[in-house]
Amino acid sequence: MIDFELYRIFVAVAKEENITKASAKLNISQPAVTKQIKNLEKQLTLKLFDRKSKGLSLTAEGKELYAKVKNSIEELNRIDELLTKEKFINIGTHNHMGSCIFGDVINKYCLKYPNVKLNLICEETSEMMKKLKNEELDIVFSKRNNKDILNEIKYIKLGYLHDVIIASKESPFARKKLTIENIEDQIIYAPRTYAQSVERIKELTHGKNLNLRNSSYKTILELASSGKVLGLITREYVDKNDLKKFNLVEVKTTIELGKIEFGIYINSNKFKELNDLIKIIKEYFKES
Numbered sequence: 001m002i003d004f005e006l007y008r009i010f011v012a013v014a015k016e017e018n019i020t021k022a023s024a025k026l027n028i029s030q031p032a033v034t035k036q037i038k039n040l041e042k043q044l045t046l047k048l049f050d051r052k053s054k055g056l057s058l059t060a061e062g063k064e065l066y067a068k069v070k071n072s073i074e075e076l077n078r079i080d081e082l083l084t085k086e087k088f089i090n091i092g093t094h095n096h097m098g099s100c101i102f103g104d105v106i107n108k109y110c111l112k113y114p115n116v117k118l119n120l121i122c123e124e125t126s127e128m129m130k131k132l133k134n135e136e137l138d139i140v141f142s143k144r145n146n147k148d149i150l151n152e153i154k155y156i157k158l159g160y161l162h163d164v165i166i167a168s169k170e171s172p173f174a175r176k177k178l179t180i181e182n183i184e185d186q187i188i189y190a191p192r193t194y195a196q197s198v199e200r201i202k203e204l205t206h207g208k209n210l211n212l213r214n215s216s217y218k219t220i221l222e223l224a225s226s227g228k229v230l231g232l233i234t235r236e237y238v239d240k241n242d243l244k245k246f247n248l249v250e251v252k253t254t255i256e257l258g259k260i261e262f263g264i265y266i267n268s269n270k271f272k273e274l275n276d277l278i279k280i281i282k283e284y285f286k287e288s
Contacts, residue, residue: 004076006040009033010048011073014066018055087116089274092128092140102141105284109277116273129153132267138274140265156278157263158285163197164235165251166220166243168227178230178253184209189220190232197232197258204255221246232257 013022013033023030041048048062058066093102106118121128121137125145131137132153144155165188167173176182183205190198192214202210215223217233224231225246235250243249264281266274 004073006036006043007069008073008077009036010040011066011070013037013049013056014058014062014070016055017057087113087273088119089116089139089277090119090121090137092121092123092131092137092142094122094125094142105277105281108284109280112276112280113273118277129265132265135267138266139277142262142265144261144263154266155263156266156282157261158281159262160259161237161262162235162259163232163257164238165253165255165257166224166231166233166238166248167251168225169247169249170227171230173230173251174249178251178255180204180255183255185211187211187213187229188232189213189215189223189229191215191217191220196260200258201255221248224248 009022009026009028012026013019016022016025019030019033019037023033026033037049044065046061046065047059048065049056050059091102102120106120109116109118121131123131125140125142128137128140128142132140143161144157165173165178183201188201188211190212198212201212217237220231220233221242223229225248230251231248264278266278
């Protein structure tokens with residue numbers, strides 16, 4: 001069996017004509033480089049270098065061997081560099097969508113590709129789509145928006161996001177269903193982006209005595225934990241540890257709240273590592 005490491009060291013020494021410089025370039029100790037050159041000479045029964053006061057020079061046999069193996073070793077070095085070089089995939093997502101839905105996918109992918117770094121970038125959808133078109137992002141994980149699906153952008157459906165009502169375990173609604181009748185006079189906090197579900201509640205109750213307010217995800221959890229208000233959030237965004245931490249439960253309701261299609265957007269410039277990430281994402285949501 002050919003020991004390519006011996007020839008890799010030989011080519012480096014032949015190029016540098018100096019053991020010290022070659023060892024620094026290879027990140028191998030000088031004695032180890034010297035020993036490997038001697039091993040190769042012994043293996044081939046050839047003298048490959050003449051030792052001089054200022055370094056080394058190839059013998060006639062050494063020059064002949066160098067001409068034969070140089071290109072092959074350089075190609076192997078290039079392949080090795082490609083395999084070990086750290087790569088990046090930039091993923092655009094919304095704050096809680098990335099951490100709560102994407103977590104298992106990221107863990108599975110990183111086990112397969114330890115040299116690929118996944119960067120999660122959280123921004124508004126319009127800004128993410130702009131960056132995707134400009135190739136600053138490789139993939140965007142977001143709710144479906146038909147106006148964002150252009151010729152150069154491909155959309156892959158993954159499933160639906162479901163809006164739910166949450167309440168403190170101490171709230172009466174932890175033990176009874178929320179209905180059109182008893183939702184009146186309740187204070188409900190929802191993110192500004194939850195227009196579809198908010199409008200649905202207004203439509204069903206004809207807007208009677210509803211007190212709908214806006215706030216951030218974390219603030220909604222904190223307010224709902226007080227037992228005095230209800231929260232409207234997306235089930236898939238909720239970290240189960242957060243529900244436990246804030247002593248919250250999902251409220252059973254007869255009100256049909258909104259569901260929104262979501263998926264991934266990609267542009268035409270794909271590469272193997274990105275294709276494999278997309279495959280893992282699709283398999284994950286097919287199973288879940």
